[in-house]
Amino acid sequence: MQSFRSPIGLELSQTARVVSRAFDDALDQAGGSLPVWLILLNLKIRRPGNQRELAEAVGVREATLTHHLNALDARGLITRRRDAVNRRIHVVELTQAGEEAFLRMREAALAFDRRLNDGLTDADRDNLTGLLHRLAANVGAAENDSPPWAGLAEPPPKPGRRPTAAPGTGAAE
Amino acid sequence: MQSFRSPIGLELSQTARVVSRAFDDALDQAGGSLPVWLILLNLKIRRPGNQRELAEAVGVREATLTHHLNALDARGLITRRRDAVNRRIHVVELTQAGEEAFLRMREAALAFDRRLNDGLTDADRDNLTGLLHRLAANVGAAENDSPPWAGLAEPPPKPGRRPTAAPGTGAAE
DNA sequence: GTCGAACCATTTGACGTCTAATCATTAGAT
């Protein structure tokens, strides 16, 4: 029962910026950032058929994705080659260095997610998610129906993947 | 009770982006954007002593504020002049055109806030605000203690201000 | 076969944001 409320959109914006900046700081130690982490993650767990799918999964436009892929290519973390059967498609793949960078970033992302969730119950999370979805729906957003956040967990050294965990940790922009 | 949860930081980020874009679209019709609206709003209701205060209230750095002030100056919505007693300070003031732009943007912002809050109770809003603050606290954010969102309401033609309402409508970045 | 439409990716040009460096002014110390 607070008499004066800040506009909820502003609260959302400010919180998202603060959390996003903290996430970028955390990933910076591992040589990454939010979009870079999401690119590597999506290359690893799903197998995007083309860059359009990858861009959508990451949440950026194709032009922006190309930008990041150029940088990742220059750093030697990915390779791009034309698909033999459909030469319009650029097949993006992680290099060995890319795999290693992915593992480092996963550590940082998981640690951040634990920190962010400190003191929150499952009910709190469901509650928050529900409210956020209602806001998105109120401004006419199409629900992103693809939740590929499964099948990836802690084991960094061996690629033995266990079924359940919370891997893709993200932050706001 | 959903078995697979997207990381809460990612949910926050995506919702904030969607809502923010919708807000910018809404304000674009009135010739504005989120930072421009916040600048005019803060010039109108508080009386920032210097640009540092104004930048902090808007949520951008001083350099970014200068950027926007240049644009607003070029559009004839504000004026800047040196304070006579402390010539380091640029006194920023709304022109007549600036006042009119402020009123147009306020209409758009209030309409957006109504749309965003559709179907939400006061309890929902308090609930959401509380959860957002907990997330911000978990990543070590300093609570922004200045809530100047009061004393500004619907009456666009006459400056007779009523005590209670929700004026400053914001969105995410 | 050829040609137009659709598709995939990149390039171009713009904007908003940030950090770091710079310029001007004021305050404080001596």
Place this chain on the structure above:
DNA sequence: ATCTAATGATTAGACGTCAAATGGTTCGAC
């Protein structure tokens, strides 16, 4: 008085993002 430090604002350079235009490639109709 002068000098140094602090303060207020701007500029310079960089990055991430987007929309629109461009270059190749494939598909389908004819």
